[in-house]
Amino acid sequence: MTGLQAYLLLSSLLFAIGLAGALTRRNAILVLIGIELMLNAANINFIAFWHYGPATTYITGVMFAIFSISVAAAEAAVGLAIIVAAYRHSHTIDLDSMNSLKG
Amino acid sequence: MSRDRGSRLLGEGIIKGLAETARNFFGSYISKQRLTTVQYPEERIPQDESFRNFPFLVYDGSDPEAGLRCVSCQICEKECPPKCIFIEKSKDKKPDAVGKPQFYPTVFDIDVSVCMSCQICVEVCPFEAIKMDVKYDYPTESRFAALLFDKHQLAKSNDYYHQIHPTEASAVDAALAAEREAAATKAAAAAAKAAAAKPAATAGAPGTATASAATSTVTPPSDTTAGEPR
Amino acid sequence: MSISFLIIAVLIVGSTAAAMGLRNPIHCVLTLSITFGGIAALFLQLGAEFVGLTQIMVYVGAVAILAVFAIMMTQSRRGLMLGTFSRNALVGLLTAVAVFSVLGWAVLSQPVAGVTAAVSPVSVQQIGSSLMHEYVLPLELIGLLLTAALIGAIVIAMERKEDTE
Amino acid sequence: MTQTPDQVFVILKHWLLGYVPTSVHAIASAVLSILPLMVVFPLLFAITTLLERKGLGRIQNRLGPNRTGPMGLWQPLADGIKSLTKEDIVPFTADHIVHFLAPVLLVVAAFLAYAVLPVGRNMALVNLNAGVLFFFAVGSVVELAVFMAGWSSRSKYSMLGAMRAIAQMISYEVPLVLASVVVIMQAGSLSTVDIVERQATYTGIFPHWYVFTPWGFLGFILFMIAATAESNRSPFDLPEGESEIIAGYYIEYSGFKFALFFLGEYLGMFATSGIAITLFLGGWSAPLSVLTFIPSWAWFFLKLLTLICMFIWVRGTLPRLRMDQLMNFAWEFILPMALFNMVIAGLWRFMNPGAVRWFVCAFLILVPMFVLSALLKRKKKLQLRTYSFAE
Numbered sequence: 104m105t106g107l108q109a110y111l112l113l114s115s116l117l118f119a120i121g122l123a124g125a126l127t128r129r130n131a132i133l134v135l136i137g138i139e140l141m142l143n144a145a146n147i148n149f150i151a152f153w154h155y156g157p158a159t160t161y162i163t164g165v166m167f168a169i170f171s172i173s174v175a176a177a178e179a180a181v182g183l184a185i186i187v188a189a190y191r192h193s194h195t196i197d198l199d200s201m202n203s204l205k206g
Numbered sequence: 207m208s209r210d211r212g213s214r215l216l217g218e219g220i221i222k223g224l225a226e227t228a229r230n231f232f233g234s235y236i237s238k239q240r241l242t243t244v245q246y247p248e249e250r251i252p253q254d255e256s257f258r259n260f261p262f263l264v265y266d267g268s269d270p271e272a273g274l275r276c277v278s279c280q281i282c283e284k285e286c287p288p289k290c291i292f293i294e295k296s297k298d299k300k301p302d303a304v305g306k307p308q309f310y311p312t313v314f315d316i317d318v319s320v321c322m323s324c325q326i327c328v329e330v331c332p333f334e335a336i337k338m339d340v341k342y343d344y345p346t347e348s349r350f351a352a353l354l355f356d357k358h359q360l361a362k363s364n365d366y367y368h369q370i371h372p373t374e375a376s377a378v379d380a381a382l383a384a385e386r387e388a389a390a391t392k393a394a395a396a397a398a399k400a401a402a403a404k405p406a407a408t409a410g411a412p413g414t415a416t417a418s419a420a421t422s423t424v425t426p427p428s429d430t431t432a433g434e435p436r
Numbered sequence: 437m438s439i440s441f442l443i444i445a446v447l448i449v450g451s452t453a454a455a456m457g458l459r460n461p462i463h464c465v466l467t468l469s470i471t472f473g474g475i476a477a478l479f480l481q482l483g484a485e486f487v488g489l490t491q492i493m494v495y496v497g498a499v500a501i502l503a504v505f506a507i508m509m510t511q512s513r514r515g516l517m518l519g520t521f522s523r524n525a526l527v528g529l530l531t532a533v534a535v536f537s538v539l540g541w542a543v544l545s546q547p548v549a550g551v552t553a554a555v556s557p558v559s560v561q562q563i564g565s566s567l568m569h570e571y572v573l574p575l576e577l578i579g580l581l582l583t584a585a586l587i588g589a590i591v592i593a594m595e596r597k598e599d600t601e
Numbered sequence: 602m603t604q605t606p607d608q609v610f611v612i613l614k615h616w617l618l619g620y621v622p623t624s625v626h627a628i629a630s631a632v633l634s635i636l637p638l639m640v641v642f643p644l645l646f647a648i649t650t651l652l653e654r655k656g657l658g659r660i661q662n663r664l665g666p667n668r669t670g671p672m673g674l675w676q677p678l679a680d681g682i683k684s685l686t687k688e689d690i691v692p693f694t695a696d697h698i699v700h701f702l703a704p705v706l707l708v709v710a711a712f713l714a715y716a717v718l719p720v721g722r723n724m725a726l727v728n729l730n731a732g733v734l735f736f737f738a739v740g741s742v743v744e745l746a747v748f749m750a751g752w753s754s755r756s757k758y759s760m761l762g763a764m765r766a767i768a769q770m771i772s773y774e775v776p777l778v779l780a781s782v783v784v785i786m787q788a789g790s791l792s793t794v795d796i797v798e799r800q801a802t803y804t805g806i807f808p809h810w811y812v813f814t815p816w817g818f819l820g821f822i823l824f825m826i827a828a829t830a831e832s833n834r835s836p837f838d839l840p841e842g843e844s845e846i847i848a849g850y851y852i853e854y855s856g857f858k859f860a861l862f863f864l865g866e867y868l869g870m871f872a873t874s875g876i877a878i879t880l881f882l883g884g885w886s887a888p889l890s891v892l893t894f895i896p897s898w899a900w901f902f903l904k905l906l907t908l909i910c911m912f913i914w915v916r917g918t919l920p921r922l923r924m925d926q927l928m929n930f931a932w933e934f935i936l937p938m939a940l941f942n943m944v945i946a947g948l949w950r951f952m953n954p955g956a957v958r959w960f961v962c963a964f965l966i967l968v969p970m971f972v973l974s975a976l977l978k979r980k981k982k983l984q985l986r987t988y989s990f991a992e
Contacts, residue, residue, distance in 0.1 A: 126528025497741025
């Protein structure tokens with residue numbers, strides 16, 4: 104079990120927990136948090152592969168992680184805005200009851 | 207500032223304010239009288255004369271028992287709004303300042319924790335016996351018993367009264383002196399009348415002439431209202 | 437597999453499980469920020485110092501608080517009545533387990549020859565110059581994206597007159 | 602030149618390390634450098650509370666505390682004992698774990714910020730490559746601690762105070778970072794040690810501090826305004842406005858946890874003013890080249906004391922800002938000025954040095970300042986007040 108495999112295992116576990124959260128939770132915000140976790144798991148992979156990769160002078164992994172963090176932040180902001188707007192419209196953030204597409 | 211002198215730089219008001227507080231800060235080190243702090247227990251702010259706190263009983267002369275002005279007429283007890291005065295009248299009498307035998311209070315309690323120092327008892331007292339004290343710090347252990355002042359704690363001498371309320375005390379003394387004098391003249395007049403009436407009776411002269419003359423002198427002088435409550 | 441990695445890994449997995457399992461959404465977000473902190477520690481350990489610090493600043497500093505504010509604003513009057521897990525929670529759990537087993541098998545079976553050479557931590561100058569040279573276009577796009585996201589989020593979440601009648 | 606007085610602490614540490622077995626060397630050196638920081642700054646906190654109460658007193662024409670000790674010197678000790686012996690009441694409905702963790706996280710975050718502070722010549726605890734970024738990352742954790750404190754005590758006042766505090770801290774963190782970006786552009790490095798090294802050089806007897814450049818002076822002012830807001834002090838102490846919401850987010854804390862909040866707040870203030878000194882006032886470098894015989898750490902703490910006196914002075918003078926004024930001021934004055942400042946710092950860097958550059962940049966700073974202050978004043982016309990009640 105080399106160092107890289109440990110990191111990959113950890114990130115896949117993180118990814119699985121995030122996926123489980125996103126699929127099972129009723130509260131829309133916690134689903135969004137699950138997605139955040141999955142994004143972070145991906146970031147761990149990037150940095151792990153860069154660290155254990157052959158040529159660490161090419162910092163593509165690190166750059167990709169930085170861009171992914173900023174995109175995830177933007178996504179979180181917009182996601183939460185949508186949730187707040189949905190709450191204001193239907194006074195609930197329970198995903199099970201958001202099953203009608205009528206405006 | 208109400209008048210807006212053009213678009214002034216945002217920070218000007220702040221700088222003026224800072225300059226003001228800096229002047230205060232350094233000024234306080236230069237001239238000590240800028241500081242308004244009074245180190246309370248050691249220094250105290252001199253009280254002005256009209257300050258009042260709880261009532262006290264005034265006594266003339268040196269003996270608090272004998273010189274007590276209060277004749278336990280219990281008007282103050284009836285008038286006191288929070289009913290914090292309790293008086294028990296004495297059975298025998300003792301001569302008061304004017305010499306007229308009066309009752310005196312065997313028990314005179316004021317519950318200081320109830321008293322709201324409204325000064326009504328002072329206003330209604332016909333004998334100037336109760337005045338307002340200026341002492342305010344009464345540190346006591348128990349909250350109830352220690353704040354029930356009895357006659358001995360309340361009795362304070364007249365010159366203490368002069369000390370705390372000089373103008374008022376001197377006015378009261380002047381009034382009392384005038385009163386005493388009026389009583390004295392009245393007593394003297396009465397004595398003179400009694401002396402005049404005695405020789406008339408002894409001389410057995412016919413009643414009406416001297417009697418009418420006597421009665422004219424003995425009609426009580428209408429103006430002096432000695433003894434009437436003011 | 438150093439000890440520090442183990443400690444951090446246990447911390448991350450524990451707090452992530454808590455984040456997805458707890459009933460009170462605020463507790464979920466707080467444990468989530470512990471996960472983000474743990475992940476930042478991982479990045480620092482792997483030598484990507486700049487990414488670790490950005491992770492703390494962006495996630496723990498901003499996204500966690502944003503999520504908490506969103507929870508505050510959508511606290512429905514019925515409180516925590518709605519159950520924590522949706523009706524078909526079991527299916528979701530099964531898919532997650534399946535995904536994990538596939539990923540785990542993939543990671544463990546192929547011997548990934550990780551070079552364990554000592555890696556000098558990437559310096560900020562290196563990141564700065566690569567941002568300005570190879571990654572100029574993504575930088576501009578990210579700037580555009582962030583501005584669009586900012587304006588979009590405000591417009592969506594803004595209280596408009598017709599909502600509040 | 603490492604004369605002994607300047608490096609006395611570094612030499613002391615190496616001498617002590619000599620006695621430690623090499624196996625435990627790394628941990629011992631870490632402990633030896635962390636311990637003095639953990640002792641010095643809480644002591645500075647004690648001194649500042651006394652300084653603040655006496656200074657505010659003197660500003661308001663009254664003596665400060667002088668009962669405990671000759672000049673009130675034992676007042677911090679008395680306050681400490683009082684807060685230790687006070688009963689620690691936790692509201693019944695409070696969320697006990699989060700309620701307990703909030704002050705802990707606050708103080709931990711405040712102490713973490715000292716890792717990158719260069720207190721003296723090679724006396725910075727750790728020379729991080731991205732030192733300033735580390736400082737702001739740890740600074741943003743404080744907001745989470747504030748929220749935890751406000752939310753976990755389950756009381757309307759603390760929740761309101763926490764919301765106000767977070768809104769204020771977030772909206773003033775952006776200009777704080779932008780005001781420091783200017784210095785990073787000029788110094789070319791994020792590491793605090795490099796920034797101070799770059800400012801410690803002299804021409805003639807004048808140092809190359811960034812505060813003497815037009816953009817540096819403006820950056821310093823913006824940084825200090827944002828720092829006052831970050832640490833919830835003086836004109837921006839709305840979250841703990843005693844008159845409106847009693848004591849803001851730490852209302853349900855008493856005893857030692859309450860003292861911890863104060864410790865965290867003051868440590869935050871010292872850390873931000875420490876970074877302001879590092880970025881703008883030349884860290885531990887002497888103001889005049891002739892004065893370099895005074896040890897470097899003495900200069901750092903002298904500057905820190907002057908900044909603390911500045912905070913106290915401002916606290917004694919300025920009235921508290923309303924919430925909307927506070928927000929308008931942040932987003933409509935401080936932030937645009939910080940962005941302008943970055944443009945002007947760029948211009949400064951590519952113009953050839955000389956008096957022309959100085960005046961051009963100074964002029965370019967004053968113009969937006971006037972324009973923005975006029976804009977901010979124009980907004981102050983009185984409109985009908987509209988109320989929106991919670992439905």
